[in-house]
Amino acid sequence: MTDSRASALAILRTLVGRDDAAFHEGQFEAIETLVDHRRRALVVQRTGWGKSAVYFVATLLLRQRGAGPTILVSPLLALMRDQVAAAARAGVRAVAINSANAHEWAEVLAGLRSDEVDVLLVSPERLNNPSFRDEQLPTLIARAGLLVVDEAHCISDWGHDFRPDYRRLRELIAQLPAGIPVLATTATANSRVVADVAEQLGGTDGPGGSEVFTIRGPLARASLRLGVLRLPDSKARLAWVLSHLSQLPGSGIIYALTVSAAEDTAHLLREAGHEVHAYTGRTDTAEREQLEQRLKSNEVKALVATSALGMGFDKPDLGFVLHLGAPSSPVAYYQQVGRAGRATENADVLLLPGTEDEAIWNYFATSSMPVEPKALAVIDALGSTPLSTAAIEARVDLRRTPLELLLKVLDVDGAVRRVSGGWVATGDQWTYDSERYERISAARAAEQQSMLDYETTSGCRMEFLQRALDDDTAVRCGRCDRCAGVWYPTGIESDAVAAASAALDRVGVALEPRAQWPGGMDRLGITVRGNIAVSERIEQGRALARLTDLGWGGVLREVFAPATPDARASPALVAACVRVLADWGWQERPVAVVSIPSRERPLLIASVAEALAAAGKLPYLGALELIGGGPSGGAGGNSAYRLAGVWERFSPAGLDLPSGPVLLVDDLADSRWTVTVAGRELRRAGATAVLPFVLALRG
Known part of the structure; x- marks a missing residue:
């Protein structure tokens, strides 16, 4: 045994806390590449293989030889927390600089200056913070002993979780002094991503003495039992989870594609007595940390999560992963299911695809491209x-x-x-690199089709996922529902169906009033600033549902689909709107109904306004008058431009407003400036209050 291997093995055994621990195939080879040969390495290995052991062991070996601290670029706060904790167990002094610990930065920087830090974890976004980039980063680069890029598929346009900030790492690598090793690690990279990442590291991946030493291992996860259960709609999917969640092994993660779907699902399951919580991009940092710990200690049955809980979250005994709706590619799916069964012999993985999946994929596929x-x-x-x-x-x-x-x-x-x-x-x-973005768009469309193929394949599901990641060691797993037959229950309890139906039939979402004008309106010719005068504000309103909601959201997505012709609201839709008003609990009942004129759906809005007026035995005064052709611009703009597009475009002239509150009806609220400006005009015309009601909230 070489001196390096003996030293590395001793560190590994301290890291894992076992005297009989041994390196997995490829681990020491990667360490040796970094420490003894000072080369650049790319490690593509399945989750649970021990990629973090490579950089922690390499760090301590390099530090023993007098090298400076390791810079570890890590994409997620949850991942950083796990990495810091794992480092401490191995005797590695690791600290982080990120958006959640600003109060610790001075102490961290002092530790770096006194050489008391072995590993500094930073987010890719932090690398471009002006003060960090210009004041601290040059010194760190000059002193660095090793640069580690974790979740390196984020570097690549072709990676399933591409992030622009990661592309800066190429510049950072170019600034490193000669002889500073670089390690990139990921569990989810196909051949195209591997080649792209290798190029970003400053070399090529291929024969003939490539500068980047690449280690790729088999990606099969023997512990996972994969399955796909196709159910007709979201009601059936929720009812299945209600019926069978308690039967799933241990604790786990239930993935949803949108924030509202995660929150709605968690609420339903809690009402049924299950200890579950939502974990999304809207969950604040402190609560995320608490929820992660509760899941790790098995205090909850499941977290219902978006992709915010993904890369690097480490619970070795996670018992199951469910998906209510499919991710947009097999590669992304493999990454998420890889949270399960990392240190257990068995874990259950079940996908329940939804009919709305493709629409959600298409939205996110275009949002990251300029x-x-x-x-x-x-x-x-x-x-x-x-x-x-x-x-x-x-x-x-x-x-x-x-x-x-x-x-x-x-x-x-x-x-x-x-x-x-x-x-x-x-x-x-x-x-503008149109050719590049066209290639990316085409690749993502192909990935979406591949995910649909995974759902319907007659072959082994694990083998399918491995081949999607260009793993040529793929063979049948013998465990999935295609290899061994259906292993999951397919029945649904009648009580669960009733509970799911009731949950999906819930109506009413708060529409919060705007309280401040956007900044910079004078540049757009509108002289307003600061707070909106209380005498001109609308009250808190209501929407039937969000477009992303599981229940009425699906109905409204169809109503507002571009191909759906304008028509009067259905009796069911009207009845749901009446239920929202019945549950509103306003301080003072409205005395009249007014609608906002719609150029795209005049029949829809007029019919809803008339029906609500009839149900409340109120006069329907008609629609506001459009001025100057009405609002300009469209959905998706920022606050300043959306306000400018509706400013002074509505008039209550011709409406015989009685004294008292007015119910203001519109179809869709996005920025909320339409109802804010229209409501302001009604207030200025004498309405004592304006209660906005819209069919849908966007997002």
């Missing part, structure tokens, strides 16, 4: 004087989240740069 006119507008809006994101919003009609994503893409492309105080243009020529 649109050329918007990109050029952002570049044109910037100069040498820094502009904040809020200031850019007043110049370019983009909402905050897509604007921030676009700025990251343009930053990585070199067209803009984040500096103290905001964003500036670099002056470098930027050309």
